[in-house]
């Protein structure tokens with residue numbers, strides 16, 4: 001990947017970037033069932049740090065938490081608000097408040113060209129189409145990809161598709177970006193480049209990952225286990241406790257609780 005613009009230039013193009021200090025996620029008495037399976041029963045969390053990591057075993061509830069914070073699923077009881085917006089109910093406001101990146105860009109990209117993909121999110125936010133197209137072009141320029149506007153998604157590599165998703169999300173200027181393992185399967189330089197982009201311009205990040213190293217410098221890490229917060233605190237402390245516990249479990253060759 002080629003070098004992006006510096007953070008100040010990116011911020012200027014992203015426009016109206018939310019103040020990181022004002023970003024706040026409130027999860028109150030959250031109950032959530034997925035196809036009859038109880039994923040959360042009374043979860044409470046307040047997140048106001050700039051970089052929050054979420055870790056936990058397969059099936060512990062991390063992706064469902066990401067969907068709930070992004071407002072993509074309604075809670076069965078309780079509420080999730082991001083910067084005061086009830087994200088599942090106030091969908092238009094939620095699109096301006098929180099963005100999400102999934103593991104597989106092909107689950108996120110809908111349109112055949114890069115320009116259409118970036119324009120779509122902005123129009124969904126309520127921007128007139130001409131303005132949205134102009135902003136899509138400005139965003140591509142900020143990421144040193146001005147020639148990608150008419151580029152077919154099919155001609156892009158997996159890493160490049162991730163970059164399209166990232167640009168589409170950041171063009172919408174969300175205060176909070178939720179990352180649901182978006183870099184799994186990418187090579188190290190691509191992962192580092194995408195992470196650097198995010199670090200420069202995303203006001204607040206909630207990053208779900210099995211890559212514990214990527215979260216070591218975060219302000220806070222939450223270990224989720226069977227839909228509950230098992231440990232919550234400084235990154236190094238929580239990650240070390242998690243590794244110690246998982247190393248013990250890994251010795252047992254038991255998949256029963258997966």
Ligand SMILES: Nc1ncnc2c1ncn2[C@@H]1O[C@H](COP(=O)(O)OP(=O)(O)OP(=O)(O)O)[C@@H](O)[C@H]1O
Pocket residue numbers: 034035037039056057058059060061062063064065
């Ligand atoms: N589409 C679905 N239908 C029914 N149950 C689901 C669905 N998706 C997830 N679940 C259940 O919800 C629970 C939490 O799953 P979730 O995907 O949030 O786990 P995760 O922590 O993200 O796991 P992984 O690390 O494997 O991605 C699991 O018990 C899972 O079986």
